[in-house]
Amino acid sequence: MNKQEILTLTKSKVTDKIRYFENLIAETRASNNDTKSSMGDKYETGREMLQQEINNLQRQLNEVLNQQEMLRKITADSSEKVQHGALVKTDKGLFYIAASIGEIVAENHKIMTVSIESPLVKAMFGKKIGDTFTINNINQNIEDIW
Incomplete structure (x- = not known):
């Protein structure tokens, strides 16, 4: 990506x-x-x-x-864990942790942009590839981080 x-x-x-x-x-x-x-x-x-x-x-x-x-303040550098500026792929979708501005489409992928203050990001913050987290009683697995 x-x-x-x-x-x-x-x-x-x-x-x-x-x-x-x-x-x-x-x-x-x-x-x-x-x-x-x-x-x-x-x-x-x-x-x-x-x-x-x-x-x-x-x-x-x-x-x-x-x-x-x-x-x-965000750079395009790659990330090894979920943090501000990371692009995270879970089994439920792609999330770009930047600002909450809705959905964007890049490389034919739908990416949801989310704020670092969102409950979703708070649940996954600091996690790495292979980790799981739960939000609204739904488990998600982190498959990749860029």
Whole structure:
């Protein structure tokens, strides 16, 4: 498995999410400015709702920016145990321990990207090839680590 390709795909997906949230925030701010009017309180309520939406989007953007920062610290070096930046194959699937951004496809394999804080990673952290772990009463065997 080419970990550099997987890392690049993951970084690209995070960058796309950042652009998405930045654009959404800009559009929401523009619509907030469009509602300025001297027509009364109902417009103030609408503007407040838009401001709350902007705050929510900003919070989500900050989470993705934190993911991007975590990805900057990851290298494509191979791993001998489950750790941050490892690509782990279990009998249930492929997992890339980086940031929780969902599924990516590399080399015709579906890979689930997961955060180091996820319960799955906590259950397998530090394990090596051949080790087993249990999550949600399901046993998984570690078949390979890159």
